[in-house]
Amino acid sequence: AQTVTQSQPEMSVQEAETVTLSCTYDTSESDYYLFWYKQPPSRQMILVIRQEAYKQQNATENRFSVNFQKAAKSFSLKISDSQLGDAAMYFCAYRNNNNDMRFGAGTRLTVKP
Amino acid sequence: GAVVSQHPSRVICKSGTSVKIECRSLDFQATTMFWYRQFPKQSLMLMATSNEGSKATYEQGVEKDKFLINHASLTLSTLTVTSAHPEDSSFYICSAIDNPGYEQFFGPGTRLTVL
Numbered sequence: 001a002q003t004v005t006q007s008q009p010e011m012s013v014q015e016a017e018t019v020t021l022s023c024t025y026d027t028s029e030s031d032y033y034l035f036w037y038k039q040p041p042s043r044q045m046i047l048v049i050r051q052e053a054y055k056q057q058n059a060t061e062n063r064f065s066v067n068f069q070k071a072a073k074s075f076s077l078k079i080s081d082s083q084l085g086d087a088a089m090y091f092c093a094y095r096n097n098n099n100d101m102r103f104g105a106g107t108r109l110t111v112k113p
Numbered sequence: 114g115a116v117v118s119q120h121p122s123r124v125i126c127k128s129g130t131s132v133k134i135e136c137r138s139l140d141f142q143a144t145t146m147f148w149y150r151q152f153p154k155q156s157l158m159l160m161a162t163s164n165e166g167s168k169a170t171y172e173q174g175v176e177k178d179k180f181l182i183n184h185a186s187l188t189l190s191t192l193t194v195t196s197a198h199p200e201d202s203s204f205y206i207c208s209a210i211d212n213p214g215y216e217q218f219f220g221p222g223t224r225l226t227v228l
Contacts, residue, residue: 037219043151043204045219091156099145099210101217103156 004094006104013082014112020067021077021107023092034068034075035093038086039106048090051075079109087111115141117209119220126197127228134192134223136207142187143209147217148180151204163190197227 003026013019025034036048051059051068058066063083067076079086089108095101116139126132136146145164149157161177163169163184171177179201181193190209194201208219 043206043222045157045206045208047216050216095217099162099217101147101159101208105156 004092004102004104006092006107008107009105010108010110012110012112013079015082015084017082018078018080019082019109021079021090021092021109023075023077023104025073025075025092025094027073027094027096029096031097033095034066035095035101036064036066036075036077037091037093037103039089039091041088045091049077082111084111084113115139115209115211115216115218117143117207117218117220119205119207119223121223122221123224123226125226125228128198129196131193131195132197132225134194134205134207134225136190136192136209136220138188138209138211138218141209141211141218143190143211144187145210146184146190147208147210148182148190148192149206149208151206151222153204157206160192194225197225199227201225202227 005024032053034051038046038048049059049061049064063080065078089106091106092104118137120135148160151157159172160175161169161171161182163182165184165187169182184190204222204224206222208217
């Protein structure tokens with residue numbers, strides 16, 4: 001079974017600074033998808049960024065980028081120029097080709113003004 | 114992006130009653146829908162996966178007779194919590210995958226409180 005581990009229950013960052021959230025996963029499959037989701041107080045899950053395992057290039061979406069290390073099974077999220085609106089729970093997720101998605105425990109990000 | 118709705122957003126019921134939660138894909142056909150449960154300050158736990166027209170596949174430890182899932186059409190899945198008890202109180206989230214199965218779209222969730 002696939003597992004997703006987020007080792008940082010809480011993180012904080014100063015506004016305009018950069019923060020990196022960690023995620024590791026365990027799988028025996030070679031083809032899969034990885035995601036970072038943001039869950040604000042409204043509880044609505046918002047897709048931040050996704051990465052296909054077969055792509056070597058790290059995904060980037062504006063201020064959000066990932067460091068995907070397939071051999072190490074690591075998938076960290078970097079948030080640059082942090083904004084107050086970035087404060088939320090962040091979940092790392094793994095999905096296989098059977099659409100079976102598993103989430104990490106989450107990291108609560110606080111942004112300090 | 115695609116929209117998934119859930120109804121109701123909040124429901125309070127008495128212990129022993131049944132509650133139905135609807136999940137709809139509004140602008141796409143969802144071949145597969147998922148039901149998650151989230152306790153306060155915890156992650157999303159997959160309860161079951163449903164494919165249109167077939168029986169749902171439940172995760173280990175989830176009682177299929179208690180959490181009835183019906184995926185009658187490509188745009189609607191329902192979760193019925195039967196004989197609800199206070200320990201069933203939680204936040205229930207559905208999600209759906211469109212035909213190519215590339216992205217999973219999440220509903221806004223339903224907060225169930227069983228008194």
